[in-house]
Amino acid sequence: xxxxxxxxxxxxxxxxxxxxxxxxxxxxxxxxxxxxxxxxxxxxxxxxxxxxxxxxxxxxxxxxxxxxxxxxxxxxxxxxxxxxxxxxxxxxxxxxxxxxxxxxxxxxxxxxxxxxxxxxxxxxxxxxxxxxxxxxxxxxxxxxxxxxxxxxxxxxxxxxxxxxxxxxxxxxxxxxxxxxxxxxxxxxxxxxxxxxxxxxxxxxxxxxxxxxxxxxxxxxxxxxxxxxxxxxxxxxxxxxxxxxxxxxxxxxxxxxxxxxxxxxxxxxxxxxxxxxxxxxxx
Numbered sequence: 644x645x646x647x648x649x650x651x652x653x654x655x656x657x658x659x660x661x662x663x664x665x666x667x668x669x670x671x672x673x674x675x676x677x678x679x680x681x682x683x684x685x686x687x688x689x690x691x692x693x694x695x696x697x698x699x700x701x702x703x704x705x706x707x708x709x710x711x712x713x714x715x716x717x718x719x720x721x722x723x724x725x726x727x728x729x730x731x732x733x734x735x736x737x738x739x740x741x742x743x744x745x746x747x748x749x750x751x752x753x754x755x756x757x758x759x760x761x762x763x764x765x766x767x768x769x770x771x772x773x774x775x776x777x778x779x780x781x782x783x784x785x786x787x788x789x790x791x792x793x794x795x796x797x798x799x800x801x802x803x804x805x806x807x808x809x810x811x812x813x814x815x816x817x818x819x820x821x822x823x824x825x826x827x828x829x830x831x832x833x834x835x836x837x838x839x840x841x842x843x844x845x846x847x848x849x850x851x852x853x854x855x856x857x858x859x860x861x862x863x864x865x866x867x868x869x870x871x872x873x874x875x876x877x878x879x880x881x882x883x884x885x886x887x888x889x890x891x892x893x894x895x896x897x898x899x900x901x902x903x904x905x906x907x908x909x910x911x912x913x914x915x916x917x918x919x920x921x922x923x924x925x
Contacts (some may be wrong), residue, residue, distance in 0.1 A: 646916075655813075694888075839870055
């Protein structure tokens with residue numbers, strides 16, 4: 644396996660505390676003392692090595708197109724997948740494709756009245772992920788703690804069976820302090836839209852075999868990429884997600900890194916670069 648492209652999640656994976664590329668997560672003892680983390684160049688060095696090896700970098704995120712165009716320029720990424728798989732961009736964002744999945748032609752976006760009804764059906768447990776829910780082209784971004792299977796059943800009963808709620812990881816309790824647990828970030832997207840489906844679409848567009856790609860992430864939605872690449876890397880903080888452990892047995896190509904966020908990301912990237920530095924013997 645010689646890795647030709649790396650698909651990576653951003654928040655909670657490539658960037659760590661406070662969205663920093665240069666902060667490793669604080670140890671439990673340091674966190675108790677209020678430390679945000681330890682400064683490190685490990686991820687930056689790994690990114691430099693990745694570009695030096697000529698391996699393509701693609702950002703995969705729930706973020707919007709403008710946010711990812713900017714992030715791709717900063718990190719030297721060749722392209723991006725945004726809104727949890729709804730948008731694929733390349734050529735510095737000058738070219739892109741919106742993947743609508745099962746969204747009926749009569750809709751350009753998810754109906755706003757449905758969003759209010761969905762929130763009302765989960766009082767105190769679901770709300771728009773303000774202010775990051777704005778400026779989105781196809782998906783809808785929520786935060787809270789709900790049963791996804793029950794919510795999808797509610798959507799079917801409401802006549803929107805083509806929509807599904809996807810879990811994109813945990814955020815700080817401060818976003819919903821009355822919830823009592825870490826809120827999850829959710830994306831409401833049409834069936835057939837997801838990070839995994841978008842990676843498969845982009846690999847086909849690039850003419851790259853899935854076995855020559857890896858993905859890195861920290862959430863259940865990131866794990867959907869595993870079926871479409873040669874190897875999937877989860878940073879260690881992924882195991883804090885309550886559903887990850889139960890999902891892992893379904894995959895035989897997932898590596899869980901020893902370190903969380905940026906240090907775990909750097910380790911996964913170094914493994915990709917090593918496939919070029921150590922050619923097969925014989």
